[in-house]
Amino acid sequence: MMVCAFSKLTICTPIPNQTTKIVVKALLDDVISKHGIPNEIVSDRGSNYTSEIFAQINKILGISNLLTTSYNHKANGQVERLVKVITDSLNAYCSDAQDLWSDFLQPIVFAYNTSINDTTGYSPFFVAYGRHPITWSDIVHQLPSRFTFATESFADQLTAALQTTIIDVGNQIARKTATYKSGYDYQNKVYTKDISTGDLVLLRDDTNRPKFTHQWKGPFVVTSVSRPNATIANLIGRTSSQTVHMNRLKIYSPRSTSANVSTPNQTNNISSNSETSEDEEPNLRRSRRFQLKRQAFSLSPPSSSQEN
Structure with missing residues (x-):
């Protein structure tokens, strides 16, 4: 056509x-x-x-x-x-x-x-x-x-x-x-996205990915901006650049991203004396409770044999 x-x-x-x-x-x-x-x-x-x-x-x-x-x-x-x-x-x-x-x-x-x-x-x-x-x-x-x-x-x-x-x-x-x-x-808030050259961003994966894989890839670095598009590249060497529409990008947040992929051991190692804001404490408590529940479900069942 x-x-x-x-x-x-x-x-x-x-x-x-x-x-x-x-x-x-x-x-x-x-x-x-x-x-x-x-x-x-x-x-x-x-x-x-x-x-x-x-x-x-x-x-x-x-x-x-x-x-x-x-x-x-x-x-x-x-x-x-x-x-x-x-x-x-x-x-x-x-x-x-x-x-x-x-x-x-x-x-x-x-x-x-x-x-x-x-x-x-x-x-x-x-x-x-x-x-x-x-x-x-x-x-x-x-x-x-x-x-x-x-x-x-x-x-x-x-x-x-x-x-x-x-x-x-x-x-x-x-x-x-x-x-x-x-x-x-x-409707798409394209020109309200505060994305500039040098920012770290995540790219939404619109390929036919498996259902339970992560939707966002990255982070990437923004090398140039020509609204509504932006050119991004890999962090290491800034190679493999690609130009994408801004509706597929969002600002990369190291704290929130690391929390999403943290393991139970990483969560338990959080020091009780670490400095957190009042807004962060409820989230940390919920995260700890969730990790404790996961650990409880992962415990092996007791042995059926009993010692005399």
């Missing part, structure tokens, strides 16, 4: 697999050969988009390939949203003939491209081509032709219509983007 970020025109190509060669061929045949070379391509970090072949194609054509942060589907939200829309539509039409989904794909995509987009206020088809298509409903209901331009003035009127539409769509996208951004930042 490929989506124009401005017009929202959607292009879907059924492919047997997602190898780099297949993806590149779909890009060349269905996008570049029909609509021209894009300035930028935003994609996830799949191996087909990070491969040497894809990088060489982008270099030859002068395309800038922007990669989203790992495990953050919202970074390319409009594509992820359209995947759900198209998938739900295919489920509705192909529930009884799932092997024929590719036969229904293009009519569904056409229906989306000719529907009014909530962000732009126009259909993707109109923004891309400057006119409305003749659809099946026009034929059935014998509606008057939507093509009202005179032949001799077609180019001038089409150019004027596209210029007006492009300006209006640009303004609409700017307003909607500001609204969506404000709502997202408020």
